[in-house]
Amino acid sequence: xxxxxxxxxxxxxxxxxxxxxxxxxxxxxxxxxxxxxxxxxxxxxxxxxxxxxxxxxxxxxxxxxxxxxxxxxxxxxxxxxxxxxxxxxxxxxxxxxxxxxxxxxxxxxxxxxxxxxxxxxxxxxxxxxxxxxxxxxxxxxxxxxxxxxxxxxxxxxxxxxxxxxxxxxxxxxxxxxxxxxxxxxxxxxxxxxxxxxxxxxxxxxxxxxxxxxxxxxxxxxxxxxxxxxxxxxxxxxxxxxxxxxxxxxxxxxxxxxxxxxxxxxxxxxxxxxxxxxxxxxxxxxxxxxxxxxxxxxxxxxxxxxxxxxxxxxxxxxxxxxxx
Amino acid sequence: xxxxxxxxxxxxxxxxxxxxxxxxxxxxxxxxxxxxxxxxxxxxxxxxxxxxxxxxxxxxxxxxxxxxxxxxxxxxxxxxxxxxxxxxxxxxxxxxxxxxxxxxxxxxxxxxxxxxxxxxxxxxxxxxxxxxxxxxxxxxxxxxxxxxxxxxxxxxxxxxxxxxxxxxxxxxxxxxxxxxxxxxxxxxxxxxxxxxxxxxxxxxxxxxxxxxxxxxxxxxxxxxxxxxxxxxxxxxxxxxxxxxxxxxxxxxxxxxxxxxxxxxxxxxxxxxxxxxxxxxxxxxxxxxxxxxxxxxxxxxxxxxxxxxxxxxxxxxxxxxxxx
Numbered sequence: 001x002x003x004x005x006x007x008x009x010x011x012x013x014x015x016x017x018x019x020x021x022x023x024x025x026x027x028x029x030x031x032x033x034x035x036x037x038x039x040x041x042x043x044x045x046x047x048x049x050x051x052x053x054x055x056x057x058x059x060x061x062x063x064x065x066x067x068x069x070x071x072x073x074x075x076x077x078x079x080x081x082x083x084x085x086x087x088x089x090x091x092x093x094x095x096x097x098x099x100x101x102x103x104x105x106x107x108x109x110x111x112x113x114x115x116x117x118x119x120x121x122x123x124x125x126x127x128x129x130x131x132x133x134x135x136x137x138x139x140x141x142x143x144x145x146x147x148x149x150x151x152x153x154x155x156x157x158x159x160x161x162x163x164x165x166x167x168x169x170x171x172x173x174x175x176x177x178x179x180x181x182x183x184x185x186x187x188x189x190x191x192x193x194x195x196x197x198x199x200x201x202x203x204x205x206x207x208x209x210x211x212x213x214x215x216x217x218x219x220x221x222x223x224x225x226x227x228x229x230x231x232x233x234x235x236x237x238x239x240x241x242x243x244x245x246x247x248x249x250x251x252x253x254x255x256x257x258x259x260x261x262x263x264x265x266x267x268x269x270x271x272x273x274x275x276x277x278x279x280x281x282x283x284x285x286x287x288x289x290x291x292x293x294x295x296x297x298x299x300x301x302x303x304x305x306x307x308x309x310x311x312x313x314x315x316x317x318x319x320x321x322x323x
Numbered sequence: 324x325x326x327x328x329x330x331x332x333x334x335x336x337x338x339x340x341x342x343x344x345x346x347x348x349x350x351x352x353x354x355x356x357x358x359x360x361x362x363x364x365x366x367x368x369x370x371x372x373x374x375x376x377x378x379x380x381x382x383x384x385x386x387x388x389x390x391x392x393x394x395x396x397x398x399x400x401x402x403x404x405x406x407x408x409x410x411x412x413x414x415x416x417x418x419x420x421x422x423x424x425x426x427x428x429x430x431x432x433x434x435x436x437x438x439x440x441x442x443x444x445x446x447x448x449x450x451x452x453x454x455x456x457x458x459x460x461x462x463x464x465x466x467x468x469x470x471x472x473x474x475x476x477x478x479x480x481x482x483x484x485x486x487x488x489x490x491x492x493x494x495x496x497x498x499x500x501x502x503x504x505x506x507x508x509x510x511x512x513x514x515x516x517x518x519x520x521x522x523x524x525x526x527x528x529x530x531x532x533x534x535x536x537x538x539x540x541x542x543x544x545x546x547x548x549x550x551x552x553x554x555x556x557x558x559x560x561x562x563x564x565x566x567x568x569x570x571x572x573x574x575x576x577x578x579x580x581x582x583x584x585x586x587x588x589x590x591x592x593x594x595x596x597x598x599x600x601x602x603x604x605x606x607x608x609x610x611x612x613x614x615x616x617x618x619x620x621x622x623x624x625x626x627x628x629x630x631x632x633x634x635x636x637x638x639x640x641x642x643x644x645x646x
Contacts, residue, residue, distance in 0.1 A: 302587045309354045311598045
């Protein structure tokens with residue numbers, strides 16, 4: 001085992017931060033460190049938290065950190081930022097409040113973003129989870145903004161998935177995608193003091209009642225928790241403590257019912273897909289993008305100078321050993 | 324040009340049907356026929372129609388066929404069936420009513436399904452669109468069930484995208500995904516005689532009002548049309564005639580504002596993605612699946628006998644020329 005891995009195992013924040021940054025930058029050596037990290041994983045309870053922008057997720061994560069710390073657990077937080085660090089910043093800025101935990105050695109907060117056009121966010125998040133796991137964090141909270149396919153992929157890494165909703169006009173239509181609802185283990189109605197809270201709750205209950213029993217492994221029906229009055233610390237803290245407790249109960253449910261295995265399978269399938277993409281598609285697309293060939297190919301398709309079938313054969317012939 | 328292509332150009336239904344079936348079955352010769360078909364495309368107005376199960380899409384498609392025929396247009400219909408033809412059948416059965424047009428040489432209805440685990444539905448639909456286009460159909464209607472990523476991909480082939488919604492309990496939450504809403508050109512509230520119709524309409528208007536102007540190329544704001552009383556033929560026919568007219572207006576809008584080009588680009592990008600997947604990922608996954616290696620790899624990941632990083636390198640080394 002390398003010194004670097006030993007340092008990470010001892011919880012060294014600087015080494016871990018540098019490794020996460022190198023992985024984002026695709027530094028080759030960082031990948032080989034991950035080969036040593038991976039077999040050491042499996043300690044952390046990974047908790048995913050998603051919902052639409054404006055649902056108050058950052059405030060909730062901040063409060064959850066406090067709640068888990070009170071329960072004696074160490075916490076890692078991965079704030080997934082789909083915007084480029086060169087153009088974005090608003091979302092990251094919103095997370096500055098979490099920095100009040102910066103002095104606490106039991107808390108480690110990192111933002112993960114991807115550089116480059118090819119995605120890979122889900123892989124970067126997987127890497128960061130593994131690193132925090134090996135650092136010894138009891139809970140790894142992964143917060144994503146939005147509810148697209150990318151978020152669903154990321155949530156496959158989590159044992160427990162929280163979907164955060166808020167009451168209000170148009171929210172039901174705008175904020176929710178069926179793909180996310182299907183993977184929720186716990187629903188949180190945040191800002192529950194607002195009008196429309198009980199309507200939202202009713203809609204969720206209706207939706208859950210329509211789902212077949214097979215949607216609830218070993219009988220876990222996603223509970224619907226309310227968090228309200230973030231500006232009244234005592235009330236808010238209590239509801240977040242209840243939430244932290246429910247998160248813990250979900251993990252115990254998985255352990256008790258031998259469901260950790262099926263989570264491992266789902267996670268491994270996601271890792272396999274990421275590996276294939278990273279090993280095969282990224283190098284090909286990178287190669288085609290570097291000399292402007294990709295644009296030229298699409299232009300040729302538009303102008304009907306080539307067809308998708310010929311193109312597929314050409315690409316296979318050029319890049320595939322078996323082609 | 325081969326005899327086969329000439330027959331298809333003359334509208335020969337048997338030759339076209341056989342080609343579509345061979346493409347689904349991945350017969351190699353069928354791909355090479357498609358190379359001759361592709362450059363001849365570009366005549367048809369491709370109309371996508373999607374929405375959740377139970378939204379009455381088949382009835383609507385059936386009525387739209389009649390409306391377009393009254394307008395003097397020939398019609399191809401592609402009913403996309405995500406279920407396997409070996410296990411499913413309920414959805415196809417639901418489409419039997421369209422068969423009343425079976426005697427009309429101006430109408431050609433085909434179901435497209437994929438066989439095998441690897442997907443490729445979007446490519447199969449693209450193939451069928453190209454074939455119907457070259458057969459000379461003025462309108463090609465593509466009907467999909469559901470609103471997942473697969474449906475969004477398929478809708479990229481369409482000039483005009485219809486999203487069909489119905490009023491009623493839980494529908495707003497269950498039926499709609501933001502990805503689909505974003506690509507809608509026309510909303511249809513079907514079964515509009517039901518309670519909740521004006522609520523649904525209001526929610527759609529709210530949502531459209533929240534979107535930035537850039538969401539509406541050249542100022543086309545998706546109109547919201549109502550279709551009601553499918554059991555009162557006169558009323559229903561009139562609303563469907565209005566819908567057919569609006570579909571036609573959307574196409575004219577694209578032509579008038581030089582937006583066909585940006586549609587071509589979007590379609591070509593989808594075709595490129597499909598080509599890459601078909602040329603690269605399918606052969607690799609097929610090869611790994613044939614000897615049970617895929618399962619073994621996932622098992623090794625679960626048991627931490629390997630890691631995603633090593634796996635990626637192995638796969639690249641084995642399959643990629645550049646690896």
